[in-house]
Amino acid sequence: MVDNYLNEETLEWRELLMIHKFAVDEMRTRLNNLDEEFQTMHDYNPIEHISYRVKNPDRIREKLERIGFDPTVENAKEHLFDVAGIRIICAFTADIFDVFKMIEAQSDLKILQVKDYIAAPKENGYKSLHVHVQIPVYLSKGVIETRVEIQLRTIAMDFWASVEHKLYYKYKGKSPTTIQAELKECADLISELDNRMYTLKKLILCLENNSEEVCLNDLYVDEYFKEA
Numbered sequence: 709m710v711d712n713y714l715n716e717e718t719l720e721w722r723e724l725l726m727i728h729k730f731a732v733d734e735m736r737t738r739l740n741n742l743d744e745e746f747q748t749m750h751d752y753n754p755i756e757h758i759s760y761r762v763k764n765p766d767r768i769r770e771k772l773e774r775i776g777f778d779p780t781v782e783n784a785k786e787h788l789f790d791v792a793g794i795r796i797i798c799a800f801t802a803d804i805f806d807v808f809k810m811i812e813a814q815s816d817l818k819i820l821q822v823k824d825y826i827a828a829p830k831e832n833g834y835k836s837l838h839v840h841v842q843i844p845v846y847l848s849k850g851v852i853e854t855r856v857e858i859q860l861r862t863i864a865m866d867f868w869a870s871v872e873h874k875l876y877y878k879y880k881g882k883s884p885t886t887i888q889a890e891l892k893e894c895a896d897l898i899s900e901l902d903n904r905m906y907t908l909k910k911l912i913l914c915l916e917n918n919s920e921e922v923c924l925n926d927l928y929v930d931e932y933f934k935e936a
């Protein structure tokens with residue numbers, strides 16, 4: 709009896725992970741196609757690279773308990789949006805919104821929620837665009853609409869978030885305020901860097917057809933470049 713119960717539970721977890729793996733695989737194929745299309749057909753590719761993961765079952769249970777739910781498969785299906793996760797890294801913030809538009813245009817993807825932590829960064833300085841989508845996964849028993857979390861970031865935002873994840877994210881609230889302040893300052897520096905690199909890109913594009921004087925004036929980049 710106990711064995712049957714455990715087997716049933718194990719199977720439920722296995723199915724949960726399998727379905728989310730299929731959802732990640734499906735989403736990766738679509739994004740890899742876009743990536744390859746840009747490499748083949750266009751002279752600019754907004755996608756720098758893509759990473760993905762299916763959340764580890766221990767992490768699923770830990771997260772459910774952290775947010776106040778029993779660590780069950782049912783609760784994971786109902787309350788977690790990030791069991792299947794994709795991360796798209798772009799060079800510039802503008803690319804993030806271009807890629808988002810392409811995702812939005814896929815008619816069989818349902819956009820469930822968009823959290824724009826670029827327009828409104830988290831208090832600690834975290835920036836990214838989070839998109840929760842629902843994608844059809846076809847099994848022998850029928851179609852299962854499955855949620856995937858897509859995080860879109862610049863290389864700079866990803867650098868900050870990856871290091872911060874290691875240092876602090878899981879221990880929020882337990883870290884001294886000096887560390888929080890330092891992390892926020894680093895996030896601000898990184899945003900400044902992103903803006904400057906984007907201005908450089910616009911300047912380079914402008915210089916293809918205009919004089920330096922025109923471009924510097926048009927782009928209001930005097931403060932960055934005049935002293936250099």
Ligand SMILES: Nc1nc2c(ncn2[C@@H]2O[C@H](COP(=O)(O)OP(=O)(O)OP(=O)(O)O)[C@@H](O)[C@H]2O)c(=O)[nH]1
Pocket residue numbers: 775789790823830832834838868869870872873877
């Ligand atoms: N490094 C880092 N990653 C973050 C931070 N906030 C969110 N994330 C990432 O984004 C994911 C989802 O975060 P949110 O969109 O804030 O989701 P939420 O509504 O706060 O709830 P959760 O999905 O339960 O975390 C997390 O699982 C992390 O991978 C942060 O402050 N630092």
Ligand SMILES: Nc1ncnc2c1ncn2[C@@H]1O[C@H](COP(=O)(O)OP(=O)(O)OP(=O)(O)O)[C@@H](O)[C@H]1O
Pocket residue numbers: 759760761763764767771790792793794795857858859873
């Ligand atoms: N959407 C995603 N796409 C790709 N990788 C991700 C995604 N979300 C998290 N990761 C990465 O997966 C690894 C494991 O993360 P984990 O699932 O333990 O936590 P988390 O999702 O970042 O945080 P939380 O548990 O608070 O939601 C980390 O390196 C994390 O950066």
